[in-house]
Amino acid sequence: MKNTACLSLSGLILCILTACSGSHDNSNPQAASVAAANNAGTLSDSKTLKIYNWSDYVDPKTISEFEKKYGIKVTYNFYDSDETLESKILTGQSGYDIVGPSNSFVGRQIKAGAYQPLDKDQLPNWKYINPKLLDLLKDVDPGNQYAIPNYWGMNTIAINTEKVNAALGDTQMPQNSWDLVFNPEYTDKLKNCGISYMDSPVEMIPLALHYAGKDPNTQNKDDIDIAANIIKANRSNVLRYSSSGYIDDLARGDVCVAVGFGGDLNIAKRRRLEATGKKDILVLVPTQGVSLWVDTLTIPKDAANLKNAYRYLNWILEPQIAARNANYVSYAPSSLPAKELMKKEYREDNSIFPSDEVLANSYLVLPAKSETLKYELRLWQNLKAGK
Numbered sequence: 283m284k285n286t287a288c289l290s291l292s293g294l295i296l297c298i299l300t301a302c303s304g305s306h307d308n309s310n311p312q313a314a315s316v317a318a319a320n321n322a323g324t325l326s327d328s329k330t331l332k333i334y335n336w337s338d339y340v341d342p343k344t345i346s347e348f349e350k351k352y353g354i355k356v357t358y359n360f361y362d363s364d365e366t367l368e369s370k371i372l373t374g375q376s377g378y379d380i381v382g383p384s385n386s387f388v389g390r391q392i393k394a395g396a397y398q399p400l401d402k403d404q405l406p407n408w409k410y411i412n413p414k415l416l417d418l419l420k421d422v423d424p425g426n427q428y429a430i431p432n433y434w435g436m437n438t439i440a441i442n443t444e445k446v447n448a449a450l451g452d453t454q455m456p457q458n459s460w461d462l463v464f465n466p467e468y469t470d471k472l473k474n475c476g477i478s479y480m481d482s483p484v485e486m487i488p489l490a491l492h493y494a495g496k497d498p499n500t501q502n503k504d505d506i507d508i509a510a511n512i513i514k515a516n517r518s519n520v521l522r523y524s525s526s527g528y529i530d531d532l533a534r535g536d537v538c539v540a541v542g543f544g545g546d547l548n549i550a551k552r553r554r555l556e557a558t559g560k561k562d563i564l565v566l567v568p569t570q571g572v573s574l575w576v577d578t579l580t581i582p583k584d585a586a587n588l589k590n591a592y593r594y595l596n597w598i599l600e601p602q603i604a605a606r607n608a609n610y611v612s613y614a615p616s617s618l619p620a621k622e623l624m625k626k627e628y629r630e631d632n633s634i635f636p637s638d639e640v641l642a643n644s645y646l647v648l649p650a651k652s653e654t655l656k657y658e659l660r661l662w663q664n665l666k667a668g669k
Contacts, residue, residue, distance in 0.1 A: 325404075331590040332357045334367065335382035336577070337526050338549055339433075340598075341610035348597055354590055362526035363482045365659075371396045376582040379591040385576040386484060386647040388429050389422030397428045397580045404592035405430075407599035412618040418576055422649055429578035430595055431616035433545070433608070436636065436644070437485055437573040439463060440547035444562045445475040445538035459568040460493045462539055464512050466519065473519035476537030481523035483662035484655070486513060488647050489541070489573055498573065499648045503657060510661045517665055529553070532563060544572075544633045548612035565633040571643030572636070576616075 337360040345356050359378075361367050364387045370376050371383070372394055383391055391397065402408050408430075415431040423429045439459055446455075446462075449471050455462075462468050469477060480486055488498035490509035500506065521537060522528070528540040533553035540547065544565065551563035579598075581591050597603060599616075605623035608615040614634055615621065621629060628634055636644070650658070 325589040325592070328587045328590060329354050330357065331355075331380070331587050331594055332359075332378045333380045333594070334359050334361065334370070334376065334378040335380070335579075336360065337362065338529065338546065339382070339611055341607050344598065344603060344607055348594060351597075352590065352593055356594075360526075362524070364484060365482065371582060374583060376584055378582055379585040379587045380579055380594060381582055382432060382577055382579050383429070385419060385422055385578065386649055388419075388578050388580065389649045390652070391580075392423060392428050396583055398583055398585065398588075399427045400430070400581070401592070405596050405599070407596045407617075410599050410601055410604070410617045410619055412616055415576055415616050418646065419578070423578075429580050430599070432577045432579050432598075433611065433613035433615060434574065434576045435613045436544045436567070436633070437480070437489060437541065437575070438544050438547065438565065438567060438633065440532060440540050440542065440550060440563055440565045442475070442532065442535060442538040442562050443564050444560075445535065446472065449475045449538065458493075458570050459566045460489070460570060463541055464490060464493050464516060466515055469516045469519035472539050473521070476521040476531070476539070477516075477519055478522045478524060478528040478531055478537045478540040478542070479513075479520050480525045480528075480541050482525050483658040484647065484650070485525070485573070486541070487658050487662075488645070492571060492573070492645060498645045499650070501651055501654045506654070506658060506661070510665060514665055517668065523666060533557065543613075545611045545613035548631070548633060552612075567632045567636055567640055569639055569643065571645065572640065574641075574644050574646045576646075 331354055333356060335358070345358060349356055364384050367381060367383055368387055368391065371381060371391055374396070411431055415434060416426045419426060419429060419431060439462060441462065451471070453471065456465070456468060462472065463477060463479070487506060487509045490512045491500060491505060492498045494508050494512060496505045496508060522531065526546070528537065528542050529546050529550045531537045532540045532547070532550035547565045551565060554563045555561060579595060581588070585591055598607060601617050601619040601623055604615040604617035604620035608620060609625050609628055612628060612634060632640070
């Protein structure tokens with residue numbers, strides 16, 4: 283199944299990011315009827331909505347306008363890794379009405395019964411979702427019964443050009459930008475101005491595998507060990523491991539190189555400009571390829587405010603709202619018509635909508651087996667501990 287997904291992936295990704303359209307019925311009557319039966323009589327009015335999602339992942343105006351429109355109070359809490367979300371959602375007592383798992387985790391959580399099937403009768407704006415994103419999710423969410431695509435994007439690198447050039451001295455920038463974080467010849471010099479890695483083996487190990495020319499989705503422990511050794515060789519040169527703090531670190535100038543989510547890196551670039559007037563943050567898009575992902579929105583099994591959950595999910599699929607959120611977070615929205623409503627600078631930004639060349643060399647992280655995840659987590663903990 284995984285090999286089949288990989289074989290068809292390049293074509294699907296190319297079509298997605300060039301905004302392919304096509305007549306495609308996104309509805310699933312069977313799923314809708316199941317959800318309707320499960321939710322019958324539970325869509326009562328309430329005055330609250332509880333959301334658990336990534337930080338800096340929605341324009342604050344979206345929340346305030348939604349609260350005003352429906353007369354409710356939204357509680358919006360943050361996590362900084364899929365692992366943190368999973369540890370909460372798999373208890374069956376999340377305490378939230380909407381959460382935002384990534385494609386590499388949501389399939390396992392669906393199988394575990396963590397989410398409610400969607401009642402698409404409550405989501406008239408489902409029609410705006412890019413059908414190719416739904417195709418990409420079909421292996422983890424057959425029939426698109428549980429997960430709504432929210433954004434898609436990449437994991438890549440951003441640098442402070444002034445600090446990096448100073449740290450490198452006479453050394454030229456590498457042809458492969460990933461050398462900046464994985465090649466000790468570069469990290470030995472860049473440690474002086476600060477390197478930041480994402481604090482997640484699920485994010486970092488596939489990047490190192492791809493750098494080594496291995497399958498980023500391999501379940502082979504020997505290959506995973508190769509990736510771990512690449513990371514280990516640079517461990518002493520890494521200042522910080524964080525999956526969200528690098529935004530402010532990069533904006534303040536506390537680090538000069540950061541591996542992160544593309545949109546977050548663009549947020550750091552924007553904050554740096556606003557705070558200092560400097561245009562010295564550059565988000566790189568290596569032609570050798572990047573890690574691609576799709577973030578989704580789901581309704582946990584224990585959701586208590588279903589009516590408001592569906593109201594919100596439908597609200598953010600509205601093209602104008604989706605475009606505004608996409609402008610704020612600097613990620614590509616799932617709403618197909620929203621792209622043309624985004625600011626021109628974002629529509630034409632290669633770090634948001636990558637070129638065909640980059641996409642052809644990129645990959646989507648697929649769900650790993652539980653034993654592989656445990657093995658990677660042990661490796662990661664040992665790496666950070668210097669073992």
